[in-house]
Amino acid sequence: MSYRHGGYRRRYRDDYDDRRREVIETPEDRLKTTIIKFGEVDALEELPGLDKQIRNHQPLNIPNVSEAFRISVTEQPYKIPFYAALLRSLYNASDLAEGETEAPVLGRLILEDFWKGFQGYLDKVAWRETRLCIQFFAHLTNAGLISPESMTALLQSFVAVLDEFGVSHGRAKKAALSAGEGLIIAGPVLKVHSPSSVNEMIAAIHTYSESTINAKWLVALNSKVSNEVSIPEGADEVLDSLLNALNTLNEGDFSGTADCIPQPYLKGEGAQTDLPIYDLPSVLVPPEIIEVEGITSEAGSDAQIKKEEWPEYYFRVFTTDVSPDPNTPAGYVIRSTLIDTIDIFEINRKECARLLLEYPKWNLPGTFKPKPGSTVEHEPIPDKDWQLDSTVLETILGVYLVLPESSQKSISYISLMTELCKLSPSTVGPAVGKSIRKLYSALSESLDVEVSRRFAEWFAIHMSNFGFQWVWKEWVPDLSLAVQHPKRAFIRRVVEFEIRLAYHERIFKTLPAQMQDPEAFVIPDQSPSPAFDYEDPLHPHHEAAQSVLNLFRGRANAEDVIAHLDTLKNQLEGADEGHANLDSLVRSIAVQSLLNIGSRSISHLLNGIERYLALLRNLASGGISSSGGYGNNEAKADILTASASFWRHNRQMVGIVFDKLMQYQIVDPTDVVNWTFLNGSVVGQLKEIEKPLNLSAFEWDLLKGALDKANGRVVIARRKIATLRKEDDDARARAKASQGMEVDGETKPDEQDNVENPALETALKASESLVREQKAALSRTLEGFISCLAPSTGDANPSPGSRNMIGEEAWNNRDAWGRDEWNAWETWGWYRQFVRAYAPYLRIYTNTLETVSFSKFEGVNDPAADLLKKLWHIATGQE
Structure with missing residues (x-):
């Protein structure tokens, strides 16, 4: 009983402690929360009450109120016009006593403190927050x-960034968007004040945009293979859209701004018109903050590298009567606000989906069609009355499919679209179906291979969330296309993804009979499973493999397994007369046997690798009985081939095993790159359509995994070096400080000044080795693409179709293309993705890579070689 009572006392005491730890919301906190939640029901009706609440709050903490405004403006961009209206209301001097005309106005005090926060965003080069604050200032300019x-x-201070010497595209683009969007909003006032300044700013943005034509060509959403730099019709790039919107407004002296942006601060009765004007202090946009990611340049010095930013093209799904055209002022403003909302609420997809579907209440009435069953009706605005669900979905797909990669993880956008379908299935569902059909039809119109890969990923995940229901029979006629046509390749990849998310039999039953036919090459005839080459008792090496398997099952020591493999090799040498390379055979038996033990799950695989690391490293060293290093390329290739052969019916596991072999340093990223270019096609999803030396999405995934591993290791190594150096400097500083505090005032020389830090020396040597590995992986990848696409100098395994699709004329005749041409077309697409996605790393080693890889083309007249070099030069900033 005493224990029970003691337990009760302890529980009650814990509850009391919990209550003591509760955060008590102060009146200032409540006011701040009220300001942030302003407008959740009806902003215009809530405005007078909130104005009064702020004025009556005593004592009023101006920084607290200003912080609430800053949070609201930078995290709720759709509310910015209404916060401008609230601040204008707080500017009214009706609360001043008679004769106090010089007393500070409450709104003015808030604005002055708000500016301090904006200056903080600017100093930190927080571009999104800076841009949204500029929009707020632009509304306040309209409000007087x-x-x-x-x-x-x-705005001119941001436009000046475009003229900086060597300005990066990312910095210039963000500065142009900040100035341009501010101009869209404040244009009605600024055009009256200084027409020449407005025209000059628009002209400066236009001049910069024209200078990026090559970069635009490289990241456009099409993969036409041509040496001619051209932008496809209908392409939608963010700076071009901004300029089109600005030019449209400027032609009408910005009278159209009121037709696309709410301006609630210009409405209402009794508002003062003679308000004190605030002059924004002058600013200078600070230089870009560059993150140090630990890349060492060719000269050996530390180099700074950041993610490359390119022009942004957004895929258009619907016609202008369904969703707004982003090249119009209204369309641009809507898309920009929706994108900001998606980025800000990336951490909460449910809240983001709700806010996106509530967006019309923050826009002009009549911009979007009312929800089905809604009792609120608005007079449709001419040339508007768009469908909200289609507009939102098109915006999400646009940012998801941006090249070379989206700003967020793919799963973030996919989860958001799934959440929208759950919130409003009757309206979002049809929009999803139309989007899928639009993207599928674009596969025949040179849709970029990376966009196609992401489309397949989204489509498969979407199907898994909604019962794998799709009208596959719509695509049955496309089975008559060439087997490597983008549409057929897309169908196979989607089915492969769906099998990963469910199981083979279930997906097989969802397909029509025509797609179930093995001759259709849509779905394999067996489920993804291990393929142990020595499983069959009739196999000549079945007994040998079983002896190795038994050792693994009995958890024998790695040394015992190595000794057994030595014995096994000697036995096979006398008995097997037909095998060309006994070392390769023994490696294959050992690796496949180990993978067979670990085939039950990922944890079994990792346990097997960790238990037999010594064995695997011995196999990778080049000899069964050798205890040497890790330098035998043939041995490592054998390990990769055995792994790929074991999982040839499950290509996802091939990538996973390769990643783990690199993680445990059994093979290097360069080994994976080499193997992919030489042997990648042996892991065909369907053996009947194995192709020559070309890359598909599967091989690209292997390459990407290897390159990311090599680059990531360098980043980690350099960060470790930076940490060790800082710790070393701190230790030296503390030692000097302690010596300086001696009573006699004399300091002793720091005996450790010239002593090297052993940990730092080790880290530096490791970094040098990893940098060489990174450079080798990038170099081998580039050489592999050249061997595939321009084997004009006697390279092995020539690609028959690598030249047959170059040029507009060849593309127009693509209906006659066969397997080789479509294979080569896809390889060209992955080369484009390679140079644009890894441009920051390639630029570090430009001179070396270019000399080694492109020197063979000197004096050679080859359109394929010319195109390879052109894409390379654009990606590395030489064109």
């Missing part, structure tokens, strides 16, 4: 609170 002179100067 900020002088047009200072607003013009603010």
Whole structure:
């Protein structure tokens, strides 16, 4: 009983402690929360009450209120016009006593403190927060609170970034968007104040945009193989859309701004018109903050590298009567606000989906069609009345399919689209179906291979969330296309993804009979499973493999397994007369036997690798009985081939095993790159359509995994070096400080000044080795693509179709293309993705890689070689 009572006392005491730890919300916190939640029901109706609540709050903490405004503006961009209206209301001097015309106005005090926060964003080069604050200032300029002179100067300071020497595209693009979007909003006032300044800013953005034509060509959403730099019709690039919107507004002296952006601060009765004008202080946009990711340059010095930013093309799904055209002012504003909302609420997809579907209440009434069953009706605006669900879905797909990679993980966008389908299945569902059909039809119109890969990933995950229901019979006629046509390749990849997410039999039953036919090459005739080459008792090496298997099952020591393999090799040498390479055979038996033990799950695989690391490293060293290093390329290739052969019916596991072999340093990334270019096609999903030396999405996944591993190791190594150096410097500083505090005032020389840190020396040597590995992986990848696409200098395994699709004329005749041409076309697409996705790393080693890889083309007249070099030069910033 005493224990029970003691337990009760302990429980009650813990509850009391929990209550003591509860955070008590202060009146200031409640006011801050109220400001942030402003407008959740009806912003215009709530505005007078919130204005009064802020004025009556005593004592009023101006920084607290200003912080609430900053949070609201930078995290709820769809509310910015209404916060401008709230601040304008707080500018009214009706609360001043008679004769206090010089007393500070509450709104003015909030704005001054808000500016301090904006300066903080600017100093940190927080571009999104900076841009949204500029939008807020632009609204306040329209409201008569900020002088047009200072607003013009603010925008000009961002336009000046475009003229900086060597400005990166990412920095220039963000500065142009900040200035351009501010100009869209404040244009009605600024055009009256200084037409020349407005025209000059638009011209500066246009000039910069024109200078990026090569970069635009490289990241356009099409994969036409041509040496001619051209932008496809209908392409939608963000800076081009901004310029089109600005030019449209400028032609009408920005009278159209009121037709695309809410301006609630210009409405209402009794508002003062003679408000004190605030002059924004002058600013200078600070230089870009570059993250040090630990890359060592060819000269051996530390180099700074950051993710490369390219022009952004957004895929258009619907016609302009369904979703707004982003090249119009209204369309651009809507898309920009939706994208900001998607980025800000990336951490909470449920809240993001809800806010996206509630977006019309923050826009002009009549912009979107009312929800089905809604009692609120608005008069449709001419040339608007768009469908909200289609607009939102098109925006998400646009940012998801941006090349060379999206700003967020793919799963973030896919999960958001799934959440939208759950919130409003009757309206979002049809929009999803139309989007899938639109993207599928674009596969025949040179849709980029990376876009196609992401499309397949989204489609498969979407099907898995909704019962794998799709009208596959719509695509049955496409089975008559060439077996490597993008549409047929897409169908196979989707089915492969769906099998990963479910199981073979279930997906098989969802397909029509025509696609179930083995001759259709859509789905394999067996489920993804291990393929142990020595399983069959009739296999000549079955007994040998079983002896190795028994050792693994009995958890024998690695040394015992190595000794057994030595004995096995000697036995086979006398008995097997037909095998060309007994070392390769023994490696294959050992690796496949170990993978067979680990085939039950990933944890079994990792346990097997970790238990027999010594064995695997011995196999990779080049000899069964050798205890040497890790330098035998043939042995490592044998290990990779045995692994790929064991999992040839499950290509996902091939990638996983390769990744683990690199993780445990049994093979290097360069080994995986070599193997992929030489042997990747042996892991065909369907053996009947194995292709020559070309790359599909599967081989690209292997290459990407190897390159990311090599680059990631260098990043980690350099960060470790930076940490060790900082710790070393701190230790030296502390030692000097302690010596300087001696009573006699004399300091002793720091005896450790010239002593090297052993840990730092080790880290530096490791980093040098990893940098060589990184450089080798990039170099081998480039050489592999050249061997595939331009084997004009006697390279082995020539690609028959690598030249037959170069040029517009060849593309127009693509209906006659066969397997080789489509294979080569896809390989060209992956080469484009390689140079643009890894451009930051390639630029570090440009001179070396270019000399080694492209020197063979000197004096050679070859369109394939010319195209290879052109894409390389654009990616590395030489064109």
